[in-house]
Amino acid sequence: MEDETSERRIGAGIRRRRRALDLTLAEVAARSGLSSPFLSQIENDRARPSMRSLQRVADALDTTAVQLLAAGETPRRVDIVRADADPGLDAGLDSGFGAGAGSGPDPTARVRPLVRGQHQMHALEFTGDHDAERAFRHRNDELMYVADGSAEVEADGRTHRLGRGDTLYLTGGVEHRWRALEAGTRVLLVAVADHVEAVVDPRG
Template identity: 60%
Template sequence: MGDHKEQPLRVGAAVRRRRRALELTLSVVAERSGLSVPFLSQVENERARPSRHSLEKVAAALGTTAATLLAAADPAGGVDVVRADEGEHTPARVRSLVRGHHQLHALEFIGDHDAGREFQHRNDELMYVVEGGIEVEAEGRAQRLGRGDTLYLTGGIRHRWRATVPETRVVVVAVGEHLDPGGA
């Protein structure tokens, strides 16, 4: 029942993300596709579902394919459960806790990772230590965090972190990079 693959896809969010990434207005996409601005707005806001033919027109106007837009679509349901045994950890033992393209991204890190790698994300981020401990360097200061501790980082802050205890588990939740922190 919680399987996101059984739910219809919301392609409107994928269309909007692509249009905004290209910095195009609805009017430009309407002109290029031969579809109306009101219809495109309804598609982006999930109030209308485009036919396959209309989706192909929109995709061409956005310089992509209908298949690519469908692959980037969000599941229609607002609730999606990712079970502990689902998904694969990468060799660095990182697992995504959220499927699809959403406003929030969540990753689980187990063990250590490239401690020398510096991160700087466009948007805000929260780190939560589930088990073990980490050391985070941010703004010229080192913070030690243990089980149950959280660290909030405002977007744009350069930081790096490392596990201080073997088999440490850290959950990182961040606002999606595709979102503009300043507005619409």
């Protein structure tokens, strides 16, 4: 029986990607701004990066954080990710609530992958604070669902406020950024994976 409760291993996927690009730890450290010892600990699963640090590693390796997370897992035809199996990654953010941005780390800010291994779609659960500093543009379509709290999304030149139960659909290629508006916000992001070649319906 497949293990439904094991914590995901990120290091193997990072190491494979780095070696495929023929890069040393020192070169990745220079590109990412992270130290070589810390990167070595991540690759050997002795340290767990925050989502922000993982994004910096992904940028240095010309890939995405989602792809690095998927690369460290074996895909399964049927898979259950238990709610208490893996706490996910620290978002690595200062709290933007109450006293304003920079008021201190938000201990509730987490990012939890909901799909293990490389599949045709991926899903992430964001809990707690999330900033809007980084803009994203994905190759394929994406759906955002606000399970709790509220969020503000900038997409295609417009700003949208989403409350609990609201859904936002983004066509591939649309640049967007978002932030949580209140403590306890929980957002699910589900998207077609970037490696999938979407077929355009000729009927429009």
